[in-house]
Amino acid sequence: DAGVIQSPRHEVTEMGQEVTLRCKPISGHNSLFWYRQTMMRGLELLIYFNNNVPIDDSGMPEDRFSAKMPNASFSTLKIQPSEPRDSAVYFCASSRSGGPMETQYFGPGTRLLVL
Amino acid sequence: DAKTTQPPSMDCAEGRAANLPCNHSTISGNEYVYWYRQIHSQGPQYIIHGLKNNETNEMASLIITEDRKSSTLILPHATLRDTAVYYCIALPPSNDYKLSFGAGTTVTVRA
Numbered sequence: 001d002a003g004v005i006q007s008p009r010h011e012v013t014e015m016g017q018e019v020t021l022r023c024k025p026i027s028g029h030n031s032l033f034w035y036r037q038t039m040m041r042g043l044e045l046l047i048y049f050n051n052n053v054p055i056d057d058s059g060m061p062e063d064r065f066s067a068k069m070p071n072a073s074f075s076t077l078k079i080q081p082s083e084p085r086d087s088a089v090y091f092c093a094s095s096r097s098g099g100p101m102e103t104q105y106f107g108p109g110t111r112l113l114v115l
Numbered sequence: 116d117a118k119t120t121q122p123p124s125m126d127c128a129e130g131r132a133a134n135l136p137c138n139h140s141t142i143s144g145n146e147y148v149y150w151y152r153q154i155h156s157q158g159p160q161y162i163i164h165g166l167k168n169n170e171t172n173e174m175a176s177l178i179i180t181e182d183r184k185s186s187t188l189i190l191p192h193a194t195l196r197d198t199a200v201y202y203c204i205a206l207p208p209s210n211d212y213k214l215s216f217g218a219g220t221t222v223t224v225r226a
Contacts, residue, residue: 004158033212043159043216056213091158095212104214106158 002026004107006092012113018080021110024073025094033093033104034067034077043091049075050097082114117142117205124221127197133190135220137203140184146207148179150188151216152199159202159216162188193224 005024013019025032034046048056052069060067064083069075079086089109095102120138127133139148150162163170163177165186170177176189190197202219 031212033214035214037216042218043214045213045215048212059213093158102212103161104159104212106160108156109158 004092004094004105006090006107006110008110009108010111010113012115013082014115015083016081017114018078019082019086019112019114021077021079021090021092021112023075023077023092023107025075025092026105027073028096029094029105030072030097031095031102032069032075033095034075035091035093035106036088037091037109038088046077079112082112084114087112087114117146119203119205119217121201121203121218121220123218124223127190127193127222127224129195129224129226130192133193133197133222133224135188135190135201135203135222136185137188138185139203139205142183142205143207146205148177148183148186149204149206149214150175150177150201151204151214152197152201153216153219154196154199159214162201193222195224195226198222198224 007022032049037043046059047067049069067077089111091106091109093104093106095104117139147164147166149164151159153159163175165177179186200219200221202216
């Protein structure tokens with residue numbers, strides 16, 4: 001299996017620009033997670049989808065962030081407009097289901113730098 | 116979710132067992148102890164989890180004290196590829212999808 005695939009791996013943009021991060025979960029996995037990791041705040045869950053439906057978006061920082069999962073094999077996280085404080089590593093993870101103790105498999109991450 | 120405390124760093128000799136402690140003195144009865152690790156520039160990787168019994172898989176063993184206030188992750192034969200930051204977290208089953216890592220323990224395996 002190819003694992004969780006994320007693109008791009010690195011993104012440098014200027015403040016105010018729109019940023020779109022992409023994720024392809026492991027085939028057959030029904031749950032998808034978007035996380036953000038920074039030195040200051042560690043790893044934080046942004047949003048969790050189960051069967052393409054957002055279940056928990058309490059971690060989404062503000063209206064500038066939005067996430068979609070149009071089908072079982074693709075998800076996007078969009079930041080519009082981007083700000084320097086959005087600079088972080090963004091991880092996508094998937095699991096077979098969102099149920100208890102289901103192992104989450106992480107992608108390699110997208111390193112975002114907003115200037 | 117219970118707070119966990121880990122030492123900031125530790126060294127280990129290649130081929131030797133690495134014992135990583137974690138304190139979770141406020142853990143609730145239904146909270147599981149999870150261990151993940153993150154190798155530099157990679158995404159987090161699940162290692163093992165347990166409730167109160169000791170657990171073992173192909174990667175590691177997890178020893179949880181009888182009072183569940185602390186646990187130890189054991190890497191039986193550390194290799195250079197085990198150099199990573201190791202995170203111990205405690206989560207209830209109802210909320211165990213919400214992973215949140217703090218500083219963790221930076222483990223350096225030396226040849």
